[in-house]
Amino acid sequence: MNNPLQPTLCIDLKKNRIRIHKGTLHLLGNPEYIQILVNPDRHMIALRKSKRTDHAVHRVSVCSLDSKYYYELYSLTFLQKLRKGNKGLENNQTYRIYGEFSPKEGIAQFSMNDCIPVDDNEKDEVLL
Numbered sequence: 001m002n003n004p005l006q007p008t009l010c011i012d013l014k015k016n017r018i019r020i021h022k023g024t025l026h027l028l029g030n031p032e033y034i035q036i037l038v039n040p041d042r043h044m045i046a047l048r049k050s051k052r053t054d055h056a057v058h059r060v061s062v063c064s065l066d067s068k069y070y071y072e073l074y075s076l077t078f079l080q081k082l083r084k085g086n087k088g089l090e091n092n093q094t095y096r097i098y099g100e101f102s103p104k105e106g107i108a109q110f111s112m113n114d115c116i117p118v119d120d121n122e123k124d125e126v127l128l
Contacts (some may be wrong), residue, residue: 007099009045011068011115015090016079019070020047024108025060027101033057036073040085042113045097048105085105086112094118 007024009015020034024047031049035057038045050074058078060071083089089112096118099110 005112007047007101009047009080009097009099009108009110010094010118011082011089012094012095013079013122014094016074016076018073018075018079022069022071024099024101025071026106028106031060033059035104036078038082043086045082045110045112047108047110059100082112084103086115089111089115090117 005023005027006100007027008021009024010019010021012019018036025031025034027046033050033052033054035048035050035054036045037048052059082096083091089095094117095115097110097112097115099108099114101108
């Protein structure tokens with residue numbers, strides 16, 4: 001089980017979604033907007049708090065977080081590009097990634113090399 005202070009992200013290639021756990025958003029300061037940054041050369045994904053006026057932001061709906069333990073984003077194109085850059089990822093598979101949080105920079109970072117496959121029996125646990 002992960003540390004509640006450790007950022008967690010799930011990538012679901014079957015449903016083309018990314019789940020950002022509520023604890024990760026809390027570490028980022030419960031932002032209204034976030035940016036998802038990708039470094040394909042280093043196989044890294046980063047999340048950071050953002051403003052509405054920044055480029056390519058995603059609005060985090062606070063009301064949807066009240067009843068869930070995560071925030072979801074759906075993007076077939078984005079996940080296809082992630083998969084293309086990470087040959088070890090399989091279609092129809094969900095992966096959990098534990099990351100690191102840098103309070104000084106306000107960024108949660110995740111290495112795609114640290115993807116952990118989640119079996120069907122664990123999928124409900126991933127939500128917590």
